[in-house]
Amino acid sequence: MAGFNKVVDSYEAAMAGLQDNMTVIAGGFGLCGIPEGLIAQIKKMNTKGLTVVSNNCGVDGFGLGLLLEEKQIKKMVSSYVGENALFEQQLLNGELEVELTPQGTLAEKMRAGGAGIPAFYTATGFGTPVGEGKESRQFNGRDYILEESITGDFAIVKAYKADRYGNCIYRHTAQNFNPIAATAGKITVLEVEEIVEPGELSPSEIHTPGIYVDRIIVGKFEKRIERKILSSVTSNQ
Amino acid sequence: MSLSREQIAMRVAQEFGDGHYINLGIGIPTLAANYVADDIEVMLQSENGLLGMGPYPTEAQVDADMINAGKETVTAATGASIFNSAESFAMIRGGHVDLTVLGAFEVDCHGNIASWMIPGKLIKGMGGAMDLVAGAQNIIVTMTHADKHGHSKLLAQCTLPLTGVNCINKIITDLAVLEVKDGAFHLVERAPGVTIDEIRTKTAGKLVVAADVPEMMF
Numbered sequence: 001m002a003g004f005n006k007v008v009d010s011y012e013a014a015m016a017g018l019q020d021n022m023t024v025i026a027g028g029f030g031l032c033g034i035p036e037g038l039i040a041q042i043k044k045m046n047t048k049g050l051t052v053v054s055n056n057c058g059v060d061g062f063g064l065g066l067l068l069e070e071k072q073i074k075k076m077v078s079s080y081v082g083e084n085a086l087f088e089q090q091l092l093n094g095e096l097e098v099e100l101t102p103q104g105t106l107a108e109k110m111r112a113g114g115a116g117i118p119a120f121y122t123a124t125g126f127g128t129p130v131g132e133g134k135e136s137r138q139f140n141g142r143d144y145i146l147e148e149s150i151t152g153d154f155a156i157v158k159a160y161k162a163d164r165y166g167n168c169i170y171r172h173t174a175q176n177f178n179p180i181a182a183t184a185g186k187i188t189v190l191e192v193e194e195i196v197e198p199g200e201l202s203p204s205e206i207h208t209p210g211i212y213v214d215r216i217i218v219g220k221f222e223k224r225i226e227r228k229i230l231s232s233v234t235s236n237q
Numbered sequence: 238m239s240l241s242r243e244q245i246a247m248r249v250a251q252e253f254g255d256g257h258y259i260n261l262g263i264g265i266p267t268l269a270a271n272y273v274a275d276d277i278e279v280m281l282q283s284e285n286g287l288l289g290m291g292p293y294p295t296e297a298q299v300d301a302d303m304i305n306a307g308k309e310t311v312t313a314a315t316g317a318s319i320f321n322s323a324e325s326f327a328m329i330r331g332g333h334v335d336l337t338v339l340g341a342f343e344v345d346c347h348g349n350i351a352s353w354m355i356p357g358k359l360i361k362g363m364g365g366a367m368d369l370v371a372g373a374q375n376i377i378v379t380m381t382h383a384d385k386h387g388h389s390k391l392l393a394q395c396t397l398p399l400t401g402v403n404c405i406n407k408i409i410t411d412l413a414v415l416e417v418k419d420g421a422f423h424l425v426e427r428a429p430g431v432t433i434d435e436i437r438t439k440t441a442g443k444l445v446v447a448a449d450v451p452e453m454m455f
Binding site: 106178 | 364
């Protein structure tokens, strides 16, 4: 009886079933809180034609930027993609499509997708290029556009600690898109720093309840820092 | 004299009210955090999921799991909370953030803002800017009054693709403080030593000038 033991012991098992042309939702903000080992596994599998939904696309040689090297990504759905020369090059060559989506709309698309809500109205983007071609409607005298939610064939998520049920917590701002990405995958895979005994995490502190999680793997993380700024350089406040 | 970046930031900080939740964009707005008055308490929201952003860390405090929306290492202030991106934008889109300050390429006298896309140049994305301008109670733009060729950035109608419509309340430039209402820019203050004529020359959109326009006080 496997019961609720969702822990797998290899990255192959963690990403089993990923195929060409699937949609993958990835947690993370910049390089913070990204499922490094799961991304590396997708690179190893050399799956092509992927639609990747993630706030950013990593940097050259790290994070989701790795998947650009063998042109595995067909389309990126992101709010900001400015950190990546290879991305720029493939975009200009027409090898890569990008759907720029406001950050809050992107988050809400995942949240709604995971909650079974097919679309929602938002004021964000009304009257801008983002709103072009989308249905709009007034509520209480204000204009809103209709945005469709997103679900993925896979969601790849980085968490801090999880138990075998998939109950997990995130650490600091490495939380970001991870909990909502976790809700929106047909198959949701957690890559975690540590597996803890059931009961060790208090039911009250769980960020993502295990019901959203299908597989868990323990990873090793480089945790690269994109912009290290110290208080001695300039006091921010 | 036109204001330096630091002086613009100092003037921005005068807009901060006690008990305000504030989101500061990258650049000059972020500098304003250095000039919060001693007798008020504000809380800075960083849209990646941090309410109560503290100073940059010391070397010993650096933590890869602790960054701000500019992807810079940061600390959490006392009273801070951390949450996911949907929660973060619920705060923003739900109108719970009292003040947003951000930069722009252009603002027009209808309160429209263009800040993310120049056709023909590579488009990196809007990040959270469209959500912020659609959601905050009060939105202030900081920018230079004119571009480096002397062309006004305060227009009758924005020419670049918009970030948001009819949403900007106030503009703080290197020359002036202006309110945006009733289809015009209303000159509220001018930088020390800057003449109304210079502001008039560098404001392409409709400008309303009161009989007496005080100089900014620092």
